[in-house]
Amino acid sequence: MAKDENYRRGVGIMLLNAxxxxxxxxxxxxxDEAWQMPQGGIDPGEQPWETALRELEEETGxxxxxxxxIADHPERLRYDLPEELRHKLWGGKWKGQEQDWFLCRFLGRQSDVNIATKHPEFDSWKWVPAHTLPDLIVPFKRDLYRRLIEHWDEYL
Structure with missing residues (x-):
């Protein structure tokens, strides 16, 4: 995928339980009733995997x-923000995100998850079957989630 300066660089984690x-x-x-997997922007000088681990801990504890x-998605995936959101998010600088995605396994217990973090992003959380993800996410991210599910189908 060609580099596009109009996309914010970020990462996402598909975290699987046992x-x-x-x-x-x-x-x-x-x-709205919108659920998402952990994701976030890459800070200057940070590597994608390092960012993924940082974001996961910041958002989930x-x-x-x-x-x-477990696996890395072989390409960066993009989503575009709807026009009505572009001026509201990230100071209007980006038309969407271009993300590196990682498939990971959770090795802990339910009690290891703590969304009451320093800067909380979620008010609740749950474990769901992968095939339900596109129905839970905001519409403009559905195709990205479908691509992840299709690519990592053998693990799901």
């Missing part, structure tokens, strides 16, 4: 030693 269910959180800032890296 039953091959995926972790999702319900965003605090969304009035899960420390990196409770995460096993």
């Amino acid at each position: 039953d091959k269910q995926v972790w999702v959180g319900k965003r605090i800032d969304n009035t 899960i420390p990196q030693y409770l995460v096993e890296r």
Whole structure:
């Protein structure tokens, strides 16, 4: 995929439990019933995997030693923000995100998840079957989630 300066660089993690269910959180800032997997932007000088572990801990309280890296998606995936959101997010600088995605296994217990973090992004969380993800996410990210499910089908 060609580099495009109009996309914010980020990462995402599809985190599986022992039953091959995926972790999702319900965003605090969304009035709709929108659930998503952990994701976030890459800070200057940071590598994608390092970012993924940082974001996961910041959003879920899960420390990196409770995460096993299973697979990386071979390409960066993009989503475009709807026009009505572009001026509201990230200071209007980006038209969407271009993300590196990682498939990981959660090695901990339910009690190791703590969304009451320093800067909470979610007000609740749950484990769901992977095939339900596109129905839970905001519409503009559905194709990206479908691509992840299709690519990692053998693990799900």
